[in-house]
Amino acid sequence: MEIFQVVGLAVVSVVVLLVIRRHRPEMAVLLALVVGLVIFFMVAQRLLAVLEFLRDLAARAGVDSLYLNIILKIVGIAYITEIGAQVCRDAQETSVAAKVELAGKLLILVLAVPIVMAIVEAVLRVL
Amino acid sequence: MGMDLVFKIAFIGIVVSILSIVLKQAEREEWAQMLTLAGVVAVLMIVAEMVLELFQAVRTMFQLY
Numbered sequence: 001m002e003i004f005q006v007v008g009l010a011v012v013s014v015v016v017l018l019v020i021r022r023h024r025p026e027m028a029v030l031l032a033l034v035v036g037l038v039i040f041f042m043v044a045q046r047l048l049a050v051l052e053f054l055r056d057l058a059a060r061a062g063v064d065s066l067y068l069n070i071i072l073k074i075v076g077i078a079y080i081t082e083i084g085a086q087v088c089r090d091a092q093e094t095s096v097a098a099k100v101e102l103a104g105k106l107l108i109l110v111l112a113v114p115i116v117m118a119i120v121e122a123v124l125r126v127l
Numbered sequence: 128m129g130m131d132l133v134f135k136i137a138f139i140g141i142v143v144s145i146l147s148i149v150l151k152q153a154e155r156e157e158w159a160q161m162l163t164l165a166g167v168v169a170v171l172m173i174v175a176e177m178v179l180e181l182f183q184a185v186r187t188m189f190q191l192y
Contacts, residue, residue: 005130009130009133013133013137016137016140016141019141020137020140020141020144023144023147023148024140024143024144024163024166024167026167027136027139027140027143027144027166027167027170028140030136030167030170030171030174031133031136031137031140031170033174033178034129034132034133034136034173034174034177035133037129037177037178037180037181038129038130038132038133038177040181040184041129041180041181041184044184044188047188048188051188051189069190072188072189072190073189073190073191075189076185076186076188076189076190076191077189077191079185079189080182080185083181
């Protein structure tokens with residue numbers, strides 16, 4: 001199972017990070033980012049399979065694929081924002097991390113507007 | 128995938144930090160700085176490539192065009 005590889009890699013990397021962080025903090029930040037990416041690529045295939053399953057489920061349930069696409073976009077944006085914010089926090093730049101998260105939230109809000117409009121129209125139609 | 132990258136970067140980091148300490152002992156402060164810069168640039172090249180790969184993967188996965 002991949003979980004053993006992931007945990008093994010994480011433990012080894014954390015030890016190496018401890019060694020590197022004392023002398024070269026900037027290298028440690030980059031190494032931490034690379035470890036995160038490698039772990040993501042390890043589980044990427046499983047994530048793809050889950051997404052395909054979600055799409056089939058939505059198609060079978062008759063949910064309009066537009067909404068599912070918007071939800072997937074929001075999840076993607078949230079994930080990338082999280083990666084960026086964590087890298088900034090790793091480098092003790094919490095203010096930059098806060099700005100990245102602000103941008104991520106705004107972009108998600110912009111994406112969510114059509115769904116909110118659809119809900120409001122549906123409610124008005126009912127009343 | 129890419130697990131060797133982690134060890135390559137760890138190797139570069141350790142070598143650069145050790146060499147810079149040695150250079151500092153030999154009163155070659157400016158060489159140590161340049162070596163550190165070279166190390167960071169090398170690691171940045173690798174990281175930039177991986178981040179691009181990440182963005183491509185996420186873009187195709189979540190249709191974030």
